[in-house]
Amino acid sequence: SQKIEQNSEALNIQEGKTATLTCNYTNYSPAYLQWYRQDPGRGPVFLLLIRENEKEKRKERLKVTFDTTLKQSLFHITASQPADSATYLCAYRRGSGNTGKLIFGQGTTLQVKP
Amino acid sequence: DAGVTQSPTHLIKTRGQQVTLRCSPKSGHDTVSWYQQALGQGPQFIFQYYEEEERQRGNFPDRFSGHQFPNYSSELNVNALLLGDSALYLCASSLAGSAQTSTDTQYFGPGTRLTVL
Numbered sequence: 001s002q003k004i005e006q007n008s009e010a011l012n013i014q015e016g017k018t019a020t021l022t023c024n025y026t027n028y029s030p031a032y033l034q035w036y037r038q039d040p041g042r043g044p045v046f047l048l049l050i051r052e053n054e055k056e057k058r059k060e061r062l063k064v065t066f067d068t069t070l071k072q073s074l075f076h077i078t079a080s081q082p083a084d085s086a087t088y089l090c091a092y093r094r095g096s097g098n099t100g101k102l103i104f105g106q107g108t109t110l111q112v113k114p
Numbered sequence: 115d116a117g118v119t120q121s122p123t124h125l126i127k128t129r130g131q132q133v134t135l136r137c138s139p140k141s142g143h144d145t146v147s148w149y150q151q152a153l154g155q156g157p158q159f160i161f162q163y164y165e166e167e168e169r170q171r172g173n174f175p176d177r178f179s180g181h182q183f184p185n186y187s188s189e190l191n192v193n194a195l196l197l198g199d200s201a202l203y204l205c206a207s208s209l210a211g212s213a214q215t216s217t218d219t220q221y222f223g224p225g226t227r228l229t230v231l
Contacts, residue, residue, distance in 0.1 A: 006156075008154075034219070036222075041202075041224075041225070041227070042224055042225070043118070043204050043223050043224050044157065044204070044222050045222070045224050046219040046220070047216030047222070049219065089156055089157075091156075101147065101159035101162060101172060102147070102149075102157070102159060102206075102220060103159070103168055104149075104156030104157050104158075105156050106154070106155050106156045107155075107156050112225075
């Protein structure tokens with residue numbers, strides 16, 4: 001079955017360091033991956049989308065890479081801040097265009113300590 | 115411009131009861147998807163509605179049903195509630211037909227926290 005997996009263990013880092021989160025997928029080749037941020041008790045908020053023909057995508061302090069050979073996406077937050085503490089979800093769309101369902105990983109919780 | 119809204123915020127029910135959750139999509143959006151998120155897990159797709167019809171369905175029993183109204187708002191109904199139905203229920207809206215040009219993002223509401231006792 002198609003799976004998308006994230007490290008379920010929480011990631012604890014010191015403020016100012018770079019946080020790196022991993023997303024691995026199996027038995028499927030998504031055309032693109034999405035990353036979301038979710039705060040406790042809130043809905044996910046879209047951050048970045050990276051397509052299979054893009055190696056890297058950046059937005060301010062965020063960077064996402066997509067390695068179709070390794071079937072892996074990495075999500076980086078540089079110069080991390082305590083406000084970056086949240087759960088980060090990766091997802092791909094199963095189905096065509098904007099009609100398919102989103103398949104989510106279980107999320108990785110990031111804790112940035114001051 | 116209002117984002118996705120959901121009601122109620124919290125709900126407590128007992129086993130065997132029925133529940134209805136409501137969602138209003140972001141202005142201009144016509145497609146509504148529902149997700150169930152158990153504690154510590156990622157959201158799981160329940161179903162999607164477009165043009166008042168269920169277009170796709172995830173691996174959920176028939177106890178889960180939905181509806182979309184002409185104004186694009188949607189309801190999620192769950193019958194014969196089980197303890198395992200306790201979760202955060204998320205509604206997400208998007209615009210069909212923008213698949214070719216959009217960033218293909220979904221906008222999520224704040225969710226309804228359902229507790230089944």
